[in-house]
Amino acid sequence: MIGPMLGEAWRAMGANRMRTALTMLGMVIGVGAVVLMMAIGQGAQYAVAQTISSMGSNLFIVISGSSTISGARSGSGGGPTLNVADAEAIAELEGVTHVAPTHQGTRQLVYGANNWNATVIGTTPAYLDARAWSIVSGHAFGDSDVRSATRVALIGKTAAEALFGSEDPVGKTIRIQQSPFVIVGLLGAKGQNLDGRDQDDTIIVPLTTAQRKVFGTPFPGSVRVIMVQAAAPELMPQVEKSIVALLRQRHRIREEMENDFFIRNLAAAADSAAETTRVMSLLLGAIASVSLLVGGIGIMNIMLVSVTERTREIGIRMAIGARQKEILTQFLLEAIIISVAGCLIGLVLGVGGALLINALTDMVIVISGTSVVVAFGVAAGVGIFFGFYPARKAAKLDPIEALRYQ
Amino acid sequence: MAGTRGDPVIRVAGLGKSYRTAAGLFPALKGVDLSIQPGEFVAIMGPSGSGKSTFMNLLGCLDTPSSGDYFLTGRNVAHLRNDELAILRNRTIGFVFQGFNLLPRMNLQDNVALPLVYAGSDRETRRARARTLLDRVGLAAYADSLPSRISGGQQQRVAIARALVNQPSLILADEPTGNLDSHTSEEIMALFGELNREGITIVLVTHENDIAAHAGRQVRFLDGRIVSDMATPAHGAAA
Numbered sequence: 001m002i003g004p005m006l007g008e009a010w011r012a013m014g015a016n017r018m019r020t021a022l023t024m025l026g027m028v029i030g031v032g033a034v035v036l037m038m039a040i041g042q043g044a045q046y047a048v049a050q051t052i053s054s055m056g057s058n059l060f061i062v063i064s065g066s067s068t069i070s071g072a073r074s075g076s077g078g079g080p081t082l083n084v085a086d087a088e089a090i091a092e093l094e095g096v097t098h099v100a101p102t103h104q105g106t107r108q109l110v111y112g113a114n115n116w117n118a119t120v121i122g123t124t125p126a127y128l129d130a131r132a133w134s135i136v137s138g139h140a141f142g143d144s145d146v147r148s149a150t151r152v153a154l155i156g157k158t159a160a161e162a163l164f165g166s167e168d169p170v171g172k173t174i175r176i177q178q179s180p181f182v183i184v185g186l187l188g189a190k191g192q193n194l195d196g197r198d199q200d201d202t203i204i205v206p207l208t209t210a211q212r213k214v215f216g217t218p219f220p221g222s223v224r225v226i227m228v229q230a231a232a233p234e235l236m237p238q239v240e241k242s243i244v245a246l247l248r249q250r251h252r253i254r255e256e257m258e259n260d261f262f263i264r265n266l267a268a269a270a271d272s273a274a275e276t277t278r279v280m281s282l283l284l285g286a287i288a289s290v291s292l293l294v295g296g297i298g299i300m301n302i303m304l305v306s307v308t309e310r311t312r313e314i315g316i317r318m319a320i321g322a323r324q325k326e327i328l329t330q331f332l333l334e335a336i337i338i339s340v341a342g343c344l345i346g347l348v349l350g351v352g353g354a355l356l357i358n359a360l361t362d363m364v365i366v367i368s369g370t371s372v373v374v375a376f377g378v379a380a381g382v383g384i385f386f387g388f389y390p391a392r393k394a395a396k397l398d399p400i401e402a403l404r405y406q
Numbered sequence: 407m408a409g410t411r412g413d414p415v416i417r418v419a420g421l422g423k424s425y426r427t428a429a430g431l432f433p434a435l436k437g438v439d440l441s442i443q444p445g446e447f448v449a450i451m452g453p454s455g456s457g458k459s460t461f462m463n464l465l466g467c468l469d470t471p472s473s474g475d476y477f478l479t480g481r482n483v484a485h486l487r488n489d490e491l492a493i494l495r496n497r498t499i500g501f502v503f504q505g506f507n508l509l510p511r512m513n514l515q516d517n518v519a520l521p522l523v524y525a526g527s528d529r530e531t532r533r534a535r536a537r538t539l540l541d542r543v544g545l546a547a548y549a550d551s552l553p554s555r556i557s558g559g560q561q562q563r564v565a566i567a568r569a570l571v572n573q574p575s576l577i578l579a580d581e582p583t584g585n586l587d588s589h590t591s592e593e594i595m596a597l598f599g600e601l602n603r604e605g606i607t608i609v610l611v612t613h614e615n616d617i618a619a620h621a622g623r624q625v626r627f628l629d630g631r632i633v634s635d636m637a638t639p640a641h642g643a644a645a
């Protein structure tokens with residue numbers, strides 16, 4: 001039954017090639033748009049997920065000062081309200097794995113005739129652990145380097161390339177604020193952070209050295225930022241509460257007074273960034289689906305025209321014994337063939353377009369099997385859904401009326 | 407008709423059909439009683455608008471009556487469902503139209519084989535049966551041609567081949583020679599005569615006496631009723 005019907009569908013579509021092609025084009029564009037938009041959306045989600053995982057997991061940053069808009073109200077005469085002792089106390093809290101007091105700023109790095117501005121982070125070895133930052137060449141500095149304020153540095157990929165080109169930076173000496181620093185390790189690449197800043201344009205030095213030689217702070221031992229890592233995501237609320245309680249107690253803040261620090265939950269920021277791209281990706285898919293819908297309506301329109309044009313043919317078929325379901329199948333089959341063929345072409349074009357974008361721009365494109373399967377299923381569904389009404393209209397024709405139709 | 411006993415192929419009793427029109431119900435058929443025995447060749451005659459086509463469409467299970475009963479090979483089909491009517495149209499009845507009604511985009515072989523598609527026959531059977539019947543109506547050489555390539559008389563022969571392909575016991579033809587010249591009409595009538603001699607019951611509508619003369623029995627309609635029913639003079643004696 002299906003065999004000869006496929007042949008007939010082919011014949012009917014061939015009789016009106018231009019029309020069939022244009023109807024198919026609607027599906028091609030619809031499916032192509034869905035595949036492409038899903039690839040772009042999923043690519044964005046993937047890129048954000050990469051960034052988030054590069055940030056390190058379960059992180060808080062405790063920042064000196066009040067969180068109110070007049071944030072300059074710092075407790076003691078303009079200096080940071082946090083210090084290394086606070087960091088050491090936080091490290092003793094339950095559920096805290098790593099704590100790193102940091103002091104960072106932008107400074108010029110000089111190597112021979114080359115110079116380059118990069119972010120200088122003064123911190124403790126725990127910083128690398130908290131941010132899961134690997135060393136690809138050389139080695140990290142240790143707590144003893146922090147204690148004795150040695151002039152050693154770890155350099156990020158971008159800064160290293162700017163200063164040394166393709167040479168190995170390990171063992172080279174650079175100058176920051178006139179002080180020589182020996183590069184002991186090259187950091188692994190991390191790419192951009194959530195704000196779009198290059199995390200590899202960085203140099204990491206011991207906190208003490210940074211404060212004395214790089215930033216020359218009048219408040220050595222005090223820091224503006226302490227990075228804290230919790231052991232697990234579910235421990236984060238508890239850890240946050242403990243930090244607040246601990247710091248209020250250590251800073252002797254009375255009941256009615258505001259905190260002289262605030263805590264930013266980076267995991268929450270990451271979640272909201274992920275949620276934003278997820279929504280954007282859904283939105284792209286939804287917009288593309290509208291074109292798929294329009295393609296489906298195009299099929300329905302043409303099938304209705306086709307049923308009207310072929311009313312007499314339908315009458316003849318019924319007169320020689322076609323049952324309603326056979327007429328229905330015939331027209332439905334045509335609609336499905338058009339939509340599935342359009343879908344296949346659309347898939348090829350959508351994937352091709354995605355690969356092209358991938359090749360020509362630095363946008364991340366992800367083509368997943370699911371998105372292809374979903375697009376295909378939806379297209380077949382669209383064919384059946386929009387083909388059904390015209391096909392049923394054909395099947396319900398009265399044989400006599402249909403035969404009389406001119 | 408003398409001598410042929412047994413179950414009639416067709417028996418209608420009080421058959422009526424009214425059409426819904428803007429001016430209300432229009433009775434095109436007003437209670438028709440008729441029996442047709444197996445192997446008969448019946449010509450239906452009457453003026454235009456007397457209800458002949460209406461009657462044929464009911465006999466052909468293309469339409470359902472407003473009143474009365476229709477027994478086809480002993481079975482009342484007046485109130486069958488669509489699909490059951492479709493099966494009767496496919497297996498029991500072969501319908502031949504005035505306008506041939508071949509499908510223009512199919513070659514002759516596929517046109518002839520089409521009822522077999524709906525009967526569920528396999529490809530080989532379809533091909534073989536269609537070839538046999540095209541051969542039978544003398545058009546085997548045109549099997550791969552489209553209907554538009556052959557003459558009206560040839561198209562009507564193809565339509566008859568299509569009507570015969572499922573070996574029906576009854577052929578219904580509504581003015582099958584209406585679009586043909588007199589010479590071609592004679593050829594078509596000769597073919598019907600041949601089929602009738604092989605035992606197929608034939609009911610045929612015509613306006614022309616010399617066409618009706620091929621039949622063994624002539625039924626006249628007027629204003630939705632049968633007004634005369636008699637054996638064809640010369641023919642009747644022969645039968």
Ligand SMILES: Nc1ncnc2c1ncn2[C@@H]1O[C@H](COP(=O)(O)OP(=O)(O)OP(=O)(O)O)[C@@H](O)[C@H]1O
Nearest residue numbers: 425426427432434453454455456457458459460461
């Ligand atoms: N679908 C319809 N709706 C309304 N009236 C109809 C319809 N079909 C037929 N009629 C009317 O019923 C009557 C009988 O029509 P029918 O076609 O059966 O006549 P006929 O004997 O075949 O005529 P002809 O010799 O011209 O073919 C006519 O008056 C016609 O106008």
Ligand SMILES: [Mg+2]
Nearest residue numbers: 458459460580
């Ligand atoms: Mg008529």
